[in-house]
Amino acid sequence: MARVYNFSAGPAVLPEEVLREAADEMLDYQGSGMSVMEMSHRSKVYDKIIKDAEQDLRDLMNIPDNYRVLFLQGGASQQFAMIPMNLMKKKKAGYIVTGQWAKKAFQEAKLYGEAVELASSADQTFSYIPDCSDLPITDDMDYVYICENNTIYGTKYKTLPNTKGKDLVADVSSCFLSEPVDVSKYGVIYGGVQKNIGPAGVVIVIIREDLITEDVLPGTPTMLRYKIHADAESLYNTPPCYGIYICGKVFKWLKKMGGLEVMKQRNEEKAKILYDFLDQSKLFKGTVRKEDRSLMNVPFVTGSDELDAKFVKEATEAGFVNLKGHRSVGGMRASIYNAMPKEGVEKLVEFMKKFEAENA
Ligand SMILES: *Cc1c(COP(=O)(O)O)cnc(C)c1O
Secondary structure (H helix, E strand, C coil): CCCCEECCCCCCCCCHHHHHHHHHCCCCCCCCCCCHHHCCCCCHHHHHHHHHHHHHHHHHHCCCCCEEEEEECCHHHHHHHHHHHHHCCCCEEEEEECCHHHHHHHHHHCCCCEEEEEEECHHHCCCCCCCCCCCCCCCCCCEEEEECEECCCCEECCCCCCCCCCEEEEECCCCCCCCCCCHHHCCEEEEECCCCCCCCCCEEEEEEHHHCCCCCCCCCCHHHCHHHHHHCCCCCCCCCHHHHHHHHHHHHHHHHHCCHHHHHHHHHHHHHHHHHHHHHCCCCEECCCHHHECCCEEEEECCCHHHHHHHHHHHHHCCEECCECCCCCCCEEEECCCCCCHHHHHHHHHHHHHHHHHCC
């Protein structure tokens, strides 16, 4: 068996330890005589799995009691609609457009009400986070929406926007559990888990209790109401059982590693190895304004499409896979999520140095 260093943006690398544990439990989960995949979501055994997962996530993120945790389906993209359907009471909200995912959410919200673009970094190919200290937020807006870490472009908010008292809604798909957060600063935090937590098919929504109401836009399907899922404790219908089980294992792994403070240090160390190299390289260069660099997704280019392609090909052959940049931006991107070991980043940089010397 040969595991590669997988720099995919998502679905992405998971902790090897978690995969081994899941493999061990595949045929017989803790004496139940069956796989978690074969188990009723109403069983006692599964109830413990989902309850433990929620508790471990609460412990990791220090989630206050007045926030609910929902395990849902439909990916992060379904939240682009669920958020306005459930929260746009006054039919108006502000969106900060820092990349494709923010833009998609913004466009979706326009189907349900007046979505206002408060700021954008489209003028420089989303390579920076705009100044969000004094945005044109008006009193009649229901919330302010951001994509906190821009997976495709490699930018991250280092300070949250001044929302002028409005609830902040954040898509954290690609920075979920990468560092500590103050949940109380948000109305809603959500993310698809396939970037930094688990297998595709689960989206986690952390939402302040008072935002969960019956008062949703007319025509909102039952399955798209937060209240339905909150009242049923994420078991209104069959949840993505196996995916939640793996998320739970990753939460336990994160706790064992020392929690989010430790993950933050590790992630800073890993990112520094790569950014320091990019900053002195004569061949490779980063594409993002330094202050706004993501710890999770690191895009870079050589300046030549041919050399980019050659690099991706040779890197793949050497066991560094999924380094091709998003189809919309080209170049390269190394996603270095929680589960990417430091050694993987060090070896990638060694490989880049060698490539640079050979192609000088
Ligand atoms: C990947 C990604 C999405 C889309 O996720 P799906 O689960 O495929 O819908 C949305 N937002 C961000 C920030 C992402 O990285």
